[in-house]
Each structure stands twice: as structure tokens, then as C-alpha cells.
Amino acid sequence: MTTTPVQQANWLAQSIEVIREAHATGQSLRFEGFGSKSFYGQPLNSASRLLSTRPYSGIVDYDPTELVVVVKSGTSIVELESVLSQSGQMLAFEPPRFGGLGSAGGMIATGLSGPRRLSAGAAKDFILGITMIDTQCVPLRFGGTVMKNVAGYDLSRLNTGAMGTLGLLVDLSLKVLPKPPAEETIEFEVSAKESIDWVNAWGGKPYPISATCWISGRLFVRLSGAFAAVRAAKEKLGGHLLSDSKANAFWAGIRDHSDNFFSLNSEDPETALWRISVPTASAHLSDFMDAQCIEWGGGLRWIKTKTSAQQIRETARSLGGHATLFRTVHPEMRGRVGAFSEISPAIMKIHQRLKQELDPNSIFNPGRLVAGL
Amino acid sequence: MNAPRELHLGELRFSDYTQPMDSEKREALIQALSAIVPSASLLSTPEALRPYDCDGLAGYRQLPAVVVLPTEESQVVEILKVAHRMDVPVVARGAGTGLSGGAMPHRGGIVLSLARFKSILSIDPLSRTARVQPGVRNAAISEAASPFGLYYAPDPSSQIACSIGGNIAENSGGVHCLKYGLTVHNVLRVRAITIDGEVVELGSEALDSPGLDCLSAMIGSEGMLAVATEVTVRLIPKPQLARVIMASFDDVEKSGAAVANLIAAGIIPAGLEMMDQKTTAAVEEFVQAGYDLNAQAILLCESDGTPEEVEEEIGRMQKVLAESGATVMRVSESEDERLRFWSGRKNAFPAAGRVAADYYCMDGTIPRRRLGEMLKCISEMEKKYNLGCMNVFHAGDGNLHPLILFDASNPGEFHRAELFGAEILELCVEFGGTVTGEHGVGIEKINSMCVQFSPEERISFFSVKRAFDPVGLLNPGKAIPTLSRCAEYGRMHVHQGALKFKELPRF
Numbered sequence: 036m037t038t039t040p041v042q043q044a045n046w047l048a049q050s051i052e053v054i055r056e057a058h059a060t061g062q063s064l065r066f067e068g069f070g071s072k073s074f075y076g077q078p079l080n081s082a083s084r085l086l087s088t089r090p091y092s093g094i095v096d097y098d099p100t101e102l103v104v105v106v107k108s109g110t111s112i113v114e115l116e117s118v119l120s121q122s123g124q125m126l127a128f129e130p131p132r133f134g135g136l137g138s139a140g141g142m143i144a145t146g147l148s149g150p151r152r153l154s155a156g157a158a159k160d161f162i163l164g165i166t167m168i169d170t171q172c173v174p175l176r177f178g179g180t181v182m183k184n185v186a187g188y189d190l191s192r193l194n195t196g197a198m199g200t201l202g203l204l205v206d207l208s209l210k211v212l213p214k215p216p217a218e219e220t221i222e223f224e225v226s227a228k229e230s231i232d233w234v235n236a237w238g239g240k241p242y243p244i245s246a247t248c249w250i251s252g253r254l255f256v257r258l259s260g261a262f263a264a265v266r267a268a269k270e271k272l273g274g275h276l277l278s279d280s281k282a283n284a285f286w287a288g289i290r291d292h293s294d295n296f297f298s299l300n301s302e303d304p305e306t307a308l309w310r311i312s313v314p315t316a317s318a319h320l321s322d323f324m325d326a327q328c329i330e331w332g333g334g335l336r337w338i339k340t341k342t343s344a345q346q347i348r349e350t351a352r353s354l355g356g357h358a359t360l361f362r363t364v365h366p367e368m369r370g371r372v373g374a375f376s377e378i379s380p381a382i383m384k385i386h387q388r389l390k391q392e393l394d395p396n397s398i399f400n401p402g403r404l405v406a407g408l
Numbered sequence: 409m410n411a412p413r414e415l416h417l418g419e420l421r422f423s424d425y426t427q428p429m430d431s432e433k434r435e436a437l438i439q440a441l442s443a444i445v446p447s448a449s450l451l452s453t454p455e456a457l458r459p460y461d462c463d464g465l466a467g468y469r470q471l472p473a474v475v476v477l478p479t480e481e482s483q484v485v486e487i488l489k490v491a492h493r494m495d496v497p498v499v500a501r502g503a504g505t506g507l508s509g510g511a512m513p514h515r516g517g518i519v520l521s522l523a524r525f526k527s528i529l530s531i532d533p534l535s536r537t538a539r540v541q542p543g544v545r546n547a548a549i550s551e552a553a554s555p556f557g558l559y560y561a562p563d564p565s566s567q568i569a570c571s572i573g574g575n576i577a578e579n580s581g582g583v584h585c586l587k588y589g590l591t592v593h594n595v596l597r598v599r600a601i602t603i604d605g606e607v608v609e610l611g612s613e614a615l616d617s618p619g620l621d622c623l624s625a626m627i628g629s630e631g632m633l634a635v636a637t638e639v640t641v642r643l644i645p646k647p648q649l650a651r652v653i654m655a656s657f658d659d660v661e662k663s664g665a666a667v668a669n670l671i672a673a674g675i676i677p678a679g680l681e682m683m684d685q686k687t688t689a690a691v692e693e694f695v696q697a698g699y700d701l702n703a704q705a706i707l708l709c710e711s712d713g714t715p716e717e718v719e720e721e722i723g724r725m726q727k728v729l730a731e732s733g734a735t736v737m738r739v740s741e742s743e744d745e746r747l748r749f750w751s752g753r754k755n756a757f758p759a760a761g762r763v764a765a766d767y768y769c770m771d772g773t774i775p776r777r778r779l780g781e782m783l784k785c786i787s788e789m790e791k792k793y794n795l796g797c798m799n800v801f802h803a804g805d806g807n808l809h810p811l812i813l814f815d816a817s818n819p820g821e822f823h824r825a826e827l828f829g830a831e832i833l834e835l836c837v838e839f840g841g842t843v844t845g846e847h848g849v850g851i852e853k854i855n856s857m858c859v860q861f862s863p864e865e866r867i868s869f870f871s872v873k874r875a876f877d878p879v880g881l882l883n884p885g886k887a888i889p890t891l892s893r894c895a896e897y898g899r900m901h902v903h904q905g906a907l908k909f910k911e912l913p914r915f
Contacts, residue, residue, distance in 0.1 A: 046744040100668035100773050109572035123674055124514050152615065159621055160593050171864045178767055181773040182586065183845035185628050186853075187859055187888065188872045189592070192624035196616075213674030235534045239558060243647045283698030316535035334615040356614035375618040381606040384874055388621055392871035405619060 046091040047174070050203060053086055055172050058399040064398055066199040068109055068138025072131075072145050074362060076198050077374045080402030086203065088140045093120055095206055096180070102211050103163060105179045108140030108204045115139055119211055119273070127155035127212040132291045140204045146196025149290040150246035150257070153238075153315070155212070158383040159195040164208035167194060169191060169201065169393055170323040180208050193389075199400040200408065201393045214260035214294070215245070217266075217288075220282035221274035230254040231333040235316045238332050242268045248289050249329040250296060255285060282391045289330065296328050297337070304364040309347055311336040313356030320350060344372035353375065417752040426797075429473045429496070429516035437494055437518075444486040449524075451475040460519050462564075463504045463511040465852055472499075472513035477521045481601070481637045484520070488635065489605035491518055491881055498603075499883045500631045502543060502574030505566045508850030510577060510630045510886055516592065516847035518556040520635060522573050528552050529638070536643045537596060537613060541634045542573025546580075549641060558643035561588035564846070565754070573636050579628030580847040583679045587712075592627040594642045598627065600634035603683050603877045613640055625872060630848055631883040633876035647712035650678060653725055654749050656703035660684060661780035663705035666732035667803045668777055669707065673728045675721065680804030681753050681823040684783065687811075690759040693754035699752055707734075707803065708753055710746075713775035714872050756800040757811065764796070764813035768825045772836030773845035776806045785835055786810055786863070807845035808836070833857055849887040857889050863891075866890075 050390055057064050065083040067073065088109035095105040099122035106115055112132050129149030130142040143165070143237040148157040164178030167190075177190040190310075194201055225233065231250040234256070237244060243260030256272065258265045269276070277285065288294030297308060311320070315333040340347070344360060351358040357376035360369055378386065383405075390397065390408045402408065429437070432813040434452075441450055451457055452474045459471040473496070478484050491498045497517035504511050514517050525541035528548065529733055532538070533556035546567040550559040555809060563582035564570055570580070574597060575591045588594070611623035626633050657663035663682055670677060683691070683706050688699040699706060709729065711721040722739060729737060740746035752759075760767040774782055790797050796813040812828050814821040833843045833856045843849075843856040857866070869888045873880070 076739075098775070098777060100672045100777055102671060103775070122672075146616075148620070156589070156593060157616065159624060169868065171867065173862075173864050175862070175865050175868055177865065177868075179840060179842055180775055181807075181841050181845070181850065183581050183590065183773050183802070183807045184842040185846060185848050186842045186844050186857060187628070187849075187865070187869050188629055188633075189579075189624050189873065190868060192592070192621050193872070195621060195624075197620055198613065201620075213671075213676065235536075239533055239536055239556065239645055241648060243717075261713070261717040261720045263720045264714055267714060267716050312614040312616050314535050314537075315615075316532070331615060354614075355612060357612070357616075357618050357751070359618070372679065378617075378619040379609065381602070381608045382619060384606075385602075385622060388875035388878065389620060389872065392875050393868065 036309060043091050043093070047110065047205065050086060051168060051172050053084070054168055054170070054203065054398070057084065058170055058396055061396055061398070063401045066140070066144070066400055068141045069111065069136040071133040071136035072141050072147070074366070075145060075147075075374070077393050077406055078370050078402065079368065079400065080406060081402070082163060083401075088138060091205070099124055101180065102182070104211055105180060105206055105208045106139045107206055109139060110139045112137045112139060112142055113333055120214075122363060123214050124211045125214050126161065126209065128158050128161050129153055129290050130158060135291070139207050143195050143204060144197065144199045145205055150248065150286055150330060153247075153334060154245045159192045161210045162191045162195050162207065163210050165191045165194055165204055166206040168203045168205060170395065170398070178208060182210065198403040199405045200390065202399055210330065214385055215243075216283060217262040218245075218257065218259045219265050219269055220255055220257045220277040220285065221269060222277055223256070223274045224252060225249070225254050226252070227329060228321065230329065231316070231319055234332045235289060237272070238315070242267070242272070247330065247332050250289075250294075257282070257286060289328070296326065296339070299339070299362055299364050301364050305341045306364070307360055307368065308362040309338045309340060310359040310361040311338060311351050311356060312359070313354040317354045317356070320351065348376050375405075378405070411696065427455045430744075434473050437490070437496060438474060440490045440494065441474060441487065441661040443481040444483050444490070445476055447476045447480055447683070449479070451477075460501070460504070460521070463506045463509060464499075465509040465512070465850065468509045468512050468851055469729045470513045470515050472519045473516050475519040475521060476858070477524050479524045481607075484601050484635060484637055485605045485607070487518070488601055488603055492603050492605065492879060495879075495881070496610050497881050498635075500573070500635045501579070502571030502577070503545070503569050505570045506574060506578060506848060506850065507771075508852040510848050510850035511574070514732055514884070519838075522571070522636075525573070525637065531556065531643075531886070533558065534618045536614070537640055538643055538859060539638065539640050540572055542576070542639060543571050546570050546572055546575055553643050554646070557646055559646050560594065560641050561644055562564065562591050562594055566754070572639055572641065575625050576636055576639065577629065578629045578846070580854060581802075581807070583681065583802065584679045586680060588644070588676050589674050591702070592624055595623070595627060595639060596642055598623060598626055598636050599638035600636045601624055601635050603881050605880055606693065608634060624764055625876075628848075629848065630887045632887060633882065635882070647678070649715050649718050650708040650710055650712040650746060651718055652679070652708055652740045652746050652749050653722065653729065654699070654711065654738045655707045656700040656736040657705045657733060658703065658735050660783045660868065663707055664780035664783065664803075666729055666734065667708060667779060669728050669732045670725065671776065673724065675724055675728070677709050677725065677804060678712040679708065680802075681708045681802040682706070682779075682799075682803040683753060683756065684687070684799040686796065687756055687759070688752065688799050690763045691755050691796060694759045694762060695755050697748050697752040708749060717809040753800065756798065756809075760798050760811040760813060765815035765817065766813070766822070766825075768814065768829055768831050769845050770810045770813040770832050771847040772833050772841055773805070773807045774836050774839040774841035776803070778804065778839045779803065782835065782839065789828055789831055793824045795824055795828055797828070802845070805845070806841065812830055830856070851886060854887065854889045857887075
């Protein structure tokens with residue numbers, strides 16, 4: 036990274052000044068790293084001033100024997116992962132790097148997780164602590180750099196996935212894990228419906244399954260762990276073994292949405308990419324004739340469809356889940372039907388009060404998570 | 409623009425729980441609650457209230473105005489509405505085994521016991537989830553899931569008695585949490601009632617939910633945000649086999665380095681525990697586990713999984729431990745032997761109770777790399793305060809349980825023990841750790857919170873509290889200290905015989 040420590044120190048002081056001004060004038064702020072996830076979530080509901088985290092980049096502290104890394108919010112995910120990789124470690128929740136980009140701050144603000152989510156946990160399971168700036172305009176530290184910490188409410192997790200609506204993320208303390216000694220991917224030809232039964236049944240057995248993905252009539256299963264465990268599971272499960280290079284390319288394509296499945300055709304503006312999150316054992320969504328991609332042992336269903344938002348959300352709701360309008364050709368659709376499923380009135384009341392308490396003048400990314408907040 | 413939030417600090421009501429309830433109000437409260445629950449579910453005589461006057465932190469006691477034991481969610485809703493209407497503080501209570509006074513009643517308050525919510529509502533082996541009521545015991549979930557080859561992973565030492573509702577309040581850990589996570593990693597959904605009497609669903613049985621992560625705010629909130637009435641937990645496959653290595657070291661710093669070396673080698677042990685020589689000597693007499701009494705420190709390092717996996721991992725662990733200077737290593741050859749190796753560690757607290765009249769248990773967490781340094785500092789503090797200290801650690805995650813030994817009948821010893829403990833906790837914060845790893849703040853560590861958090865950080869905590877509980881009636885005065893509270897002082901003091909649930913393992 037090219038920024039010098041002096042500029043970075045300035046960044047923090049300048050950011051506090053910007054927040055102070057916003058607080059005084061009421062003009063809202065928009066936080067951004069690389070902007071690789073700006074398509075995701077609700078559109079901002081007012082004109083805003085950009086506050087970029089890009090100048091604030093680098094590793095604050097990393098000791099592989101602690102399984103903890105502290106990183107500045109503007110650091111690129113790719114850079115962070117390459118540092119971890121040198122010590123044989125990784126971000127186990129496999130955050131997406133759309134277009135090969137993304138910052139640590141955006142990774143936590145969106146809370147998005149990749150293929151390993153079902154077995155390893157989500158972004159929120161790996162955040163150990165944060166330093167942030169809220170309307171009090173002083174750095175606040177919650178959580179820390181240790182695995183076990185029950186002092187105070189968990190504001191680190193509350194800010195994970197909050198889309199920057201509660202304040203500016205400055206430093207992030209993350210739990211990291213060693214890369215598994217062995218990793219293999221096997222492939223099966225199977226229907227979507229049957230694949231959901233298979234992966235759920237396997238989930239109850241001690242197989243070292245780290246990721247599953249059904250796409251285009253084939254189920255891909257990644258096994259990760261001790262050599263003996265991967266070998267034994269491979270023998271038990273059968274299937275066709277992928278070469279390492281093919282397997283790595285496949286999982287990167289699913290994780291970063293570089294696989295063709297996730298791209299939209301600009302000449303077909305009615306079709307949108309939906310992210311449907313349901314209990315893992317939910318039946319196959321066979322009402323949708325469109326292409327699907329099923330991850331997380333059945334818990335995540337990606338669908339490219341023209342079906343109405345209302346119908347998709349009703350289907351997700353009836354299964355105990357929710358549906359996110361993930362990618363659209365025309366961004367205004369997000370404002371029209373909302374990016375996220377509605378939250379219940381009782382939970383909405385808590386959201387309104389949290390926003391009122393933590394950002395009373397509504398200056399932090401207003402509307403990005405919930406319209407009007 | 410809104411008024412600065414500083415003005416709100418300390419505004420949460422604290423007067424209510426220090427004042428007795430006037431008899432007229434108490435009569436009216438009893439009458440209102442009688443309309444909700446049958447008389448057998450409402451306790452109000454001093455004899456009936458007595459068992460509820462404290463939790464596992466028996467040094468702090470307070471009789472509540474009433475104890476109410478509902479059986480239905482609709483009753484919980486009505487009870488909270490009454491509390492709200494009549495302006496009465498409420499503390500929700502599970503099994504009452506907590507160690508930090510989180511469930512200690514408020515003077516003039518209601519104890520809302522969820523002990524009768526003890527049904528396991530459903531177990532779904534295909535999706536590997538269990539839906540349970542909050543009063544269900546932690547171990548009962550694993551017992552019920554066992555026929556399907558599944559279990560609930562978090563295993564606090566009190567798991568045979570503690571309830572899942574209490575685990576949620578405290579975000580309980582356990583010996584295996586380095587590999588399998590804490591309560592927060594294993595709970596998918598909590599259905600809860602707010603102080604307004606509204607039902608809220610936090611999280612869901614899907615892997616994520618829209619909006620802010622209110623579920624994570626709820627877990628570990630010590631009953632201050634809402635009252636849980638139903639919980640969905642994640643179940644995982646039971647490992648086929650577990651084996652433990654018992655490794656001796658002739659130097660405590662070497663054992664600390666061994667812990668770091670294991671992690672650096674890419675190994676995440678299922679359990680990784682350390683005991684110093686004072687501890688092994690005290691427990692060996694108690695349980696005859698066969699510990700190496702010449703060792704300055706002993707590490708217990710467990711591997712679990714399929715037999716092939718365990719064999720491979722045990723081999724890797726032995727190699728690292730040998731390279732780190734282990735003088736003796738024994739690997740458990742049977743389940744009996746594994747449990748025997750663990751028995752000493754699991755009996756460290758009662759053993760402390762045998763070698764000293766009193767002991768004071770700390771619960772700080774530090775970065776693993778500071779373990780050796782911390783042990784050295786503690787041994788210097790032993791000289792400074794002229795008191796002994798047994799050291800047992802969840803070494804894998806840096807969670808320390810130093811047991812400071814003293815005799816309260818000797819004038820000044822209790823005070824010295826308190827100062828000793830405070831110095832350890834302050835050092836934990838200084839080392840980049842925390843004042844409580846798993847026992848919670850409750851009332852015990854409320855003053856140490858002042859060391860760990862700035863006034864502005866505590867303002868944010870109060871903001872979260874108000875967002876869920878604007879009237880400040882759910883377990884007020886616990887966990888987060890006000891500015892004025894920070895001036896006060898008070899710590900856990902386990903007097904021999906005074907620890908409730910003596911039969912429960914504590915480790």
C-alpha cells in the first residue's frame with residue numbers, strides 16, 4: 036500500500052472532523068472502501084458526502100500464534116489474505132471479493148460470507164473486536180483481540196452486517212484459522228432436489244465437508260481437514276475428483292461471483308439475481324423454473340429470475356427464511372421493491388431506537404440497511 | 409440537533425433496586441401477578457424467597473419482593489407488562505448457577521424464574537437443530553440429540569445443571585470452545601419478550617436474517633435486553649473418538665510457548681488446558697489422576713474426530729510438544745484413561761477448597777503469547793500479597809482462572825486477596841485482554857468494567873440497553889457501570905462452604 040503512516044494518522048483525525056461537521060450540519064455521510072459492494076443493499080436515502088477508507092490501510096497487528104489479526108478498515112481483502120497465507124492461515128468465512136476487490140471494512144459492514152460459511156461460520160463469527168467512531172466523535176473500542184470476552188454488549192457483532200449505519204469502522208480484530216492440511220473437491224451428477232437431501236444427511240455425519248455447491252445439474256463437495264479424514268471421506272462418498280487447479284477456480288468463481296451464473300444480461304433487465312436464505316433442509320424451490328445455485332448445505336439458494344419480489348419473498352418467508360434482491364440490471368429496482376425482506380414491526384421498533392440512540396442525526400449511511408433509517 | 413448523549417449517562421434507574429418496595433405497592437403487585445399465574449407459582453414469604461436470594465456468587469445476597477414461576481409464554485408477556493406498568497425491576501433466572509451475580513435479585517424487584525420452561529420442543533436430525541425452552545439444561549439437549557449421533561457443543565463446567573437460557577444470558581463457553589465456539593456461535597434463534605410485552609424473533613432457523621444482528625446483541629447481555637422464551641440451537645455430529653495427551657514441562661514459560669507452537673503449527677486442539685505445579689499437587693491428592701508431580705506445568709491437549717483423523721493429529725501434537733521441551737508425554741489409551749487425565753483439571757476448584765480455607769476465582773483472558781509472562785507476574789504477586797495462587801487456564805483461548813488462596817478468618821487476608829485479584833484483572837486489560845472471559849460481569853466485575861471501557865464506550869452500551877429496554881427495568885444495575893458506580897468497589901469472594909451448587913463441577 037502506498038499511504039504513509041503520517042497520512043493515515045491524518046485520515047483518522049480528518050474522518051473525525053468530517054463526522055463532527057456532518058453531525059453539526061446534518062449532511063449524511065457515505066462510507067466506502069473499493070466500492071465493490073456498492074450495488075448491495077438499499078440505496079442511500081439522501082444526498083451524501085463520501086468518506087473513503089482507502090487511505091487507511093495496512094495490518095495493525097498480526098501474530099499467527101494468537102489466531103488474531105488486527106487490520107485497518109481500508110485494507111484490501113486480497114492483501115490481508117496474502118499476509119495470512121504466508122503463515123498458512125486464512126479468513127475462514129471466505130468473504131467475497133467481487134471484481135477481485137473489497138476492503139476489510141466493507142467485508143464486516145456487509146457481513147457477507149462465502150462457501151465455507153456453513154462449516155466454519157459467518158463473518159460475524161470471526162469478528163473479535165472493533166474500533167469505531169460514532170457520533171461521540173472519539174474512537175471507541177469494543178471486544179478485543181482474545182477469543183473469549185463477555186465484557187459488555189457485543190457491539191462488534193452488532194456492527195457486522197450493519198452496512199455502516201451505526202458508525203465508521205476504523206480497525207477490525209478478526210479471528211483467523213490455519214488452512215487445512217488437506218483439501219479435495221469431489222463432483223456428482225445429481226438433481227437439485229436430491230442434492231439437498233444428500234448434503235443435509237452428510238451434515239449429520241462426521242465428514243470434513245467445508246463447502247457444498249449445486250449448480251447446472253452437478254453437486255460439488257469440498258473436503259478439508261486432516262489427510263486421513265479427507266481420504267476416508269473421499270472413499271466413503273465417491274464421486275468424481277477434481278484437480279486442484281479446477282477445484283480452486285470453481286470455488287473462487289462461486290465465492291467471488293465471477294462464475295457466469297451470477298452475471299446478468301443487460302438486454303434482459305427484468306431478470307434479477309436473488310439471494311434466498313432458508314433453513315438448510317428446506318425443500319428444493321421447484322416453483323422457480325429458472326437457474327439456481329445452491330450453497331451452504333442447502334441454506335443458500337441463488338436464483339436468477341423475473342418472478343416478482345413479492346412472490347419470492349413470500350416463498351422465503353413461508354420456509355422461515357428471507358430473500359435479498361442481490362443484483363439487478365437497473366439499480367432503481369432496489370429502491371422500488373427493497374433490497375431486503377421486511378423485518379417484523381417489533382424488531383423494527385428496536386432498529387429505530389438503536390439508530391436513534393447511536394446515530395441520532397441519521398448521518399451514517401442512512402437507509403443503506405433499512406429504508407428510512 | 410439532538411442534545412449530546414452524555415446527558416443520558418447514568419440516567420438508567422438504579423434507585424429502584426436498592427430500595428425496599430413499600431408494602432402497599434407490594435400488595436398490589438402480588439395481586440396483579442395472582443391474576444396471571446396460579447398461587448403455587450407465586451412466592452412471596454421470606455422462607456419461599458430465600459432460595460432465590462443469590463446465584464452461584466453466594467457472597468452477594470438480596471431478597472426480592474416476589475418470585476414468579478410462569479409456565480406459558482403468554483404469562484411471561486403479562487408479567488412483563490405488569491412490571492412495566494408498575495415500574496418494578498425484573499431479573500430473569502434460569503438454574504441460578506452463574507458465577508458473577510447476574511441473577512442476583514433486586515430489592516423490591518421481581519425474580520422471573522424460567523425453571524418451568526423445560527421442554528425440548530423438537531429435534532430435527534436432518535437440519536441438525538433443536539428447538540428448546542430456556543429452562544432446559546445444557547446437558548439435556550445433548551442427551552436428547554444423542555440417538556441421532558448429534559450433540560450441542562458448548563459445554564460450560566456446570567452443564568449438568570445450567571440452563572440454555574442462562575447460557576444465552578452469559579454467552580457461556582467451555583473446555584471445547586476453541587474448536588467448537590461459544591454459545592453465540594451455536595445459537596440460531598431466540599424468541600424473546602421485551603419489557604413492553606412484545607414477542608420478538610431474534611435470528612432465525614435460516615443461516616442469516618435481514619436487519620441488524622440483534623441476536624448477537626442479546627447473547628451475553630445478562631438478561632438486560634429481553635427475556636428468552638424459546639431457543640433454536642445448532643447440533644453437530646458427535647466425534648467418534650477423543651484422545652488426550654498429558655504433557656509435562658519443567659518450566660511454566662516453556663508450557664506457554666508449547667501452546668503457541670501448537671497453534672502456529674496449524675493445530676486447533678479440541679481442548680487445551682494448563683495447570684501449574686501447585687494445582688497438580690492439590691488435585692492429585694484429591695483424584696489420583698496420575699499427574700507428574702515433578703512438572704512445573706502440565707498441558708492437557710485433546711484431539712477428536714474420526715479414528716484416522718485423531719491418530720494423525722495426535723502424532724502432529726506429540727511432535728510439537730516434544731520440540732517445545734515436554735519432559736514426559738502420555739496419551740490416553742482408553743475413554744476411562746482420558747476421563748482420568750481430565751478429572752484433575754475438572755476438580756481444580758474443589759481441590760482449592762481443600763487446600764485453603766477460602767479461594768477467590770478470577771476469569772480474565774489474555775493473548776496466548778503473554779501466558780508465560782502472566783504466570784511470572786502472578787508468582788511475583790504471590791510474594792507481594794503473601795498469598796498463594798493456583799493457576800488453571802483454558803490455555804487454548806487464553807482464559808485464566810487463577811485461584812487466589814486465603815483465609816478470611818485472618819485479619820486483612822480477604823482485602824489482600826481482593827487487591828491481588830484486581831491487579832491480575834488490570835494486568836489482563838493491560839496485556840490486551842479482558843476482565844471476564846466466560847463468567848460474565850454481573851455485579852462481581854462491574855467495577856473492573858471501569859478499567860476496561862471508557863465513559864464514551866459505556867455510553868454506547870447504555871444506548872443499546874435503552875434501545876431494547878427504554879424504561880430500564882430488565883436486570884438494571886448489572887454488567888455496565890455508571891460513572892458514579894465506577895467509584896465503588898466489590899468482588900467475588902468464595903468462602904469455603906458458601907459456594908452454592910457445591911456438587912457442580914467448576915473448571
